[in-house]
Amino acid sequence: MNTRRTAHIPPHAAGVYLAEDFTSTRARQRQVQSGVIMPLARGVWTDAVGAEPADVVAAKWQEIVGRLLPTAVISDRSGFALRPVDGELFVSHPRSTPLRLPGLTVYPDGSKDHRRPDDQPLDLQGRLFASSPVRALIDNAEQRGRPGYVRRRLTREELHDQVVRIVTTYTPAQVDSIMASVDRDVNKVAAASIRVFVEAARGECRTVATTSRAMRAAQRRETYDAARVGLFRRFAADLTRQKLVQRFVESVSRAANVPFYEAYFSNHIEGSTLDVNEAERVVFGGEDVGKPGDAHDMRGTWQIVSDDAEMGRVPGDAEEFMDMLRDRHRVVMAGRPDKSPGMWKQGANRAGTTTFVDPAHVVGTLRAGWEEGEALSDPFQRAVYMMFLVSEVHPFEDGNGRSARIAMNGELIADRQHRIIIPSVLRSDYWSALTRATADHGPHGLYRVLDRAQRWVSLGDFSTLQAGSRYCLVTDAMYDAGVAERRGKYLRILRPGEIDELPVPSMAELGDETDTTKSWVEIAAREASPSARGRRSGDPTADRLADRHDHG
Structure with a gap:
């Protein structure tokens, strides 16, 4: 890395470094003392000296998470947005304790078998992966978790919103393909729930009781512009x-x-x-x-x-x-x-x-x-x-x-x-x-x-x-x-x-x-x-x- 002090670097252009990127602890300390780098989080440094740490994390979260939690899969309630929401990111990874960064907390699930064949890489190095729509649906249809602990999965209302979004933004053929994969999943209970939700969102049945405005509208065959409603x-x-x-x-x-x-x-x-x-x-x-x-x-x-x-x-x-x-x-x-x-x-x-x-x-x-x-x-x-x-x-x-x-x-x-x-x-x-x-x-x-x-x-x-x-x-x-x-x-x-x-x-x-x-x-x-x-x-x-x- 560059060891000379540089002009102010904006967060989006920041370099992010771990301990392994330095030749020695002493070399790293010298660069901190000379103002070339600054600590960002435990075990993480950046050359965006003077920038707000939370701004650097917001700009570089994929690289940071991918390096600290290699092969992690963005999953559960983060599996649809595939990005942090309200300062939280949920991933599947063997680590079991939260990773706390300025402005962002990453919640791994401790899973030893966290990868699936249809996960998609988010970077060329294959360090961070995205859940497929099938995995996101199945993960969030499972109603397991520890009471009182941070909610890893979407509420039923939120899941119904996502089902309607998929049905209304994907082509019918794409939805059929997703459902074929859902039906083949080993979690038959979750798969059966998703099948019912998708049929309701397509207006094929009206049997789903829900607090989701999107799902209620879909069951009336009355879709709406979700972005406008948010506005x-x-x-x-x-x-x-x-x-x-x-x-x-x-x-x-x-x-x-x-x-x-x-x-x-x-x-x-x-x-x-x-x-x-x-x-x-x-x-x-x-x-x-x-x-x-x-x-x-x-x-x-x-x-x-x-x-x-x-x-x-x-x-x-x-x-x-x-x-x-x-x-x-x-x-x-x-x-x-x-x-x-x-x-x-x-x-x-x-x-x-x-x-x-x-x-x-x-x-x-x-x-x-x-x-x-x-x-x-x-x-x-x-x-x-x-x-x-x-x-x-x-x-x-x-x-x-x-x-x-x-x-x-x-x-x-x-x-x-x-x-x-x-x-x-x-x-x-x-x-x-x-x-x-x-x-x-x-x-x-x-x-x-x-x-x-x-x-x-x-x-x-x-x-x-x-x-x-x-x-x-x-x-x-x-x-x-x-x-x-x-x-x-x-x-x-x-x-x-x-x-x-x-x-x-x-x-x-x-x-x-x-x-x-x-x-x-x-x-x-x-x-x-x-x-x-x-x-x-x-x-x-x-x-x-x-x-x-x-x-x-």
């Missing part, structure tokens, strides 16, 4: 550590037209080309504005979000939740029959580098996701969770973002709290926060964006369309996110009463001559028009809110 579990746990947010609706009249802006912005951030004037004519006048697709989307979304009874409906279980999702989607997408309104997607969908849940796993993943969020009791936290759940599964061919935000606001409306609206200026922040949550960076960024969006709604005057549009203008809410970034605009949060002190900005002040901006200014600047009072849409809810608009 939902962590997301829900992290949500409980966020600050509580409560903003109750104190003035129903000031919030009267919030549903209109919710529907408008929810479609606009998805690419709708309707300006706010056209959206008003579609919703309150039933007019043809020459954009049939966008008009159908606006009206469909409006029909749901303006229905107080529907939006306040709280599902009692996963079945009701999924039925409600489809019912609402059927209305939102009614004008797009080619997008399968109210039906789960049949093809895969993606956005950028994100691939959403496979169509075959939609129902199971929604059910499991619902269960992961059941413990959340705070309405705002539940709102954030439900939005993320639906967005992450993407259960429909189209309209998933709108469905997610409707599910979000349903949780708030049921508790008489202000809705969350994502205005155009927040679009980039919203998508960015969603992307970070998808990448398992937690809910903090998304929580912060939605908190700001709800605060903006709670401070606004939406008693009429004129008042609401004025509020959107003076707070810069209507700016396209890209335009806002170039001009240094952001969503302004005003003090109570401050809006009354600010005039409606002119087109020159806005510096934007587009038809979209003109429509905002036109609505905000006009007085309630008597001529508008005879207009009816044929929708009782729309007519009721139109009266609020007309009579202010």
